[in-house]
Amino acid sequence: MSKQKNKPWDEKWEIVKPIGGGGQGDTFLVKPKESAILSRSFVLKILKNQKDPERRKRMHREVAALSTLDCPGIPRLIESNSDQFATDVPLYMVAEFIEGKTLSEILDPAQPMAIADAINLVLKLLETLQYCHNLGIVHRDIKPDNIIIRCNDISAPVLIDFGISFNECDTDNTTLTPAWQQLGNRFLALPELQVNSSMQRDPRADITQCCGILFFAIAGSPPVTLLDCEGRKPHQRPESQKALAKHPDDLLAKVNGIFDRAFGTQIDYRWQSIPELQKALIDCVSATENARNAEQYIARIQNKVSTSSDYARRQSFKELAQQLVKELYNVSRTVAGELGEGFGTIHDADAINLKRRGIARVTIDWVKLRFSQSHGITNEFLPNNFSPNFTGYATGNELVLLADVNGEKVELLRTPLNCEPDLTALGERLRLFYLEGVRKLIGA
Template sequence: MTKNSKPWEENWKIIDNISGGGQGQTYLVELKNNSFPANKYVLKKLNKQNDDERRSRMRREVVVLETLNCPGIPKLIDSNVELFKSNTPLYMVTEFIPGDTLYDFLKTEVINIFTGVSLTIKLLDTLKYCHKIGIVHRDIKPDNIIIKNNDISTPVLIDFGISFNKVDESATDLTPTWQQLGNRFFQLPELGEKSSLQRDHRSDITKICGILFFTITGKFPLYLLDSENGNKPHQREEAKQKLSASPNLPESIVSKINRVFDKAFEIKIDSRWQSIPALMDALIDIFELENSEGNKAETFLEKIKNKLSSDSNIEKKLFRKLAEKVIEQISQAVRSLVYEDLDSNYFHVCARGASERLGIIDWANLKFSQQVTGISCEFSNEDFFPEFQGFATGNEFVLVSSIKGKEVELLRTSLSGEPDFTDFAQCLRKFYAEGVESIISK
């Protein structure tokens, strides 16, 4: 480190500790001189100042905040991130937003559904501004929303530490796609490891719907589908009870909210809300209470639509159907290799029973892990019996396995499409041939 191990002390005096996390510590500070307007501010410094990735991440956060000028986002005041390639400790100072986080606010305040919808619309306004200039937040959660002056009508979005800016698309220091993104509030498949959709703006829209769900139910959505029954967040018993227990809430409003969540919590990102204006229109429509007799038929139809949508679980069916096809193709490819290319007097097919193939599917993340078919050799003490992992990521199905300790991606295809099984079969034959070579060469 440089001689000045606390460069922020030149202008800023720490007066209180605000919070700490994995990335850094934040403090309430005040100015030592007249270089900025007299006020309270927030100082953020890194926990691991020698970590190059975290230093680059802080620099990107500052670059994003320099770009933004919106009432729903704190203003950047000061930083030294231009020194991110040196060994000088980095810091940044932003406008101080008085008030609780949304998470803490809801511990002591009870808000009705319409207030929750209004809050969500205001957050969407802020998000629309960000997306318009090419910035995807990627870490929306109750702890990253401050209720300014504890007035629920003035939410402020904070912490752009893992945000993505399209002007940085070619940068080499962005968070690698093999890293998991997300938080314990709401994990989305497209933010998982190996996903090619980690920078998709539609994930932000989904997470804002998760915020609405949280304000209404007090529960974290956690996953798009639970591991027990494959239910979406609003289909889980506690959430359903919370909605049904809302006093004086017309069934038509509950139905409309459920319809918003039906679409918001689809597994395939292409099936969710695709734009902020479309979602805002649906939310604004919730305010239109249907009290007249003439609307009873419409209410009844809404309930039927909601029931059909809730019970369909289309994503599960698509995933299972594709997984079964893929596993059958693996078995066929191995048999073809043994009986057509290898000498079946010395090489044999090892297969699991059909009922064992998929094993237990993790519906929360739509994935399976299973050994399907292997090859044994008369003059080797080992079999080549690889384990395959199949999983959904956004709107894609991915299949991977490993050979000689190296992971190999064997298939990436649309979750709702039909793979090119000819290319897939050739890929599998090559994979198994290399696997057999690895055991007989020992």
């Protein structure tokens, strides 16, 4: 056998360096020997078990699949000699080199992806998968090692390794994977890809594996099995819940709903189509966007309020009102205490919080910029109470506090809105006002 027959790729391609490999073949970074395109790099894949007829046919199937695909999410096939799978010529293929790391390499298990980023990654992956399914190609081996993140841009995943894919358009209609042989991977074992399954070509397996990718991206670990020994799905296991707890509760609840369905043991109860799963994922992203919008709306509302022309005036009025109401409450109680046994106070509902928690609650009419409260003094032996109604209102740049006793109005305070009131003077005025009112009431 000649050297060229031993290494038929040597005629056109120069190996730059090895870049790893999988179970099916070894891969190398290569460049073409033609000077016109020396600046570009490509990937050379050389079949490992060249004497294994099944492996040779499988490589031919992979090349056949790639030759029909033209999609940004799949490496473009450059050339191959896999059509010679029935001979003893060493088989190889050359494909587009995708600059970037695999999802396994780029993800830090200790710092998994945000849910929104992971969903966008899977949505892109599903677009590629839908393209494949439309052409009758089922990948069957979707895992982090088979996803390259183009230029390490998480929104640009590229699906590689179609070595165990199934293509409905194969002309020879041969079966490379007998029922007694297991398919799939250790990333997520699926019953439909196990030994003696009649559903090894079911495209819904790809959809479930994509849900596994979503789980891996946000939990930082592979799902491995649909159910563990205690009947728990991947997202229900203690170690997973600890990792998932880092994500927002409302968003995580929606994603858990997707996992509840994705990891069912019966394929008929899982996600049945790519558009159906895409819609559920988009709804999750929309929930995230709505949450972000809510925060933006809050900020915009707060900014609008704080920058409005009368915001400072309203804020000053509120703070003054709280101070005055607290003074009204305290002075009435002080006077009742000074008057001695049998005297007490009576207040309206807004003043209850002052007694319970020391908080001056004020109901303000923001249209008229005014408030009204009642604080009075009682005596258990008298038929009537001295219970004036106090009203505070803004006029110009001032707040005026009035007391109303049987229709007679008394001005107790007039103070600028933007200054601290003289509470000492107000306290003395209120004290005399209450004492005068009680004196008149009892005729003393």
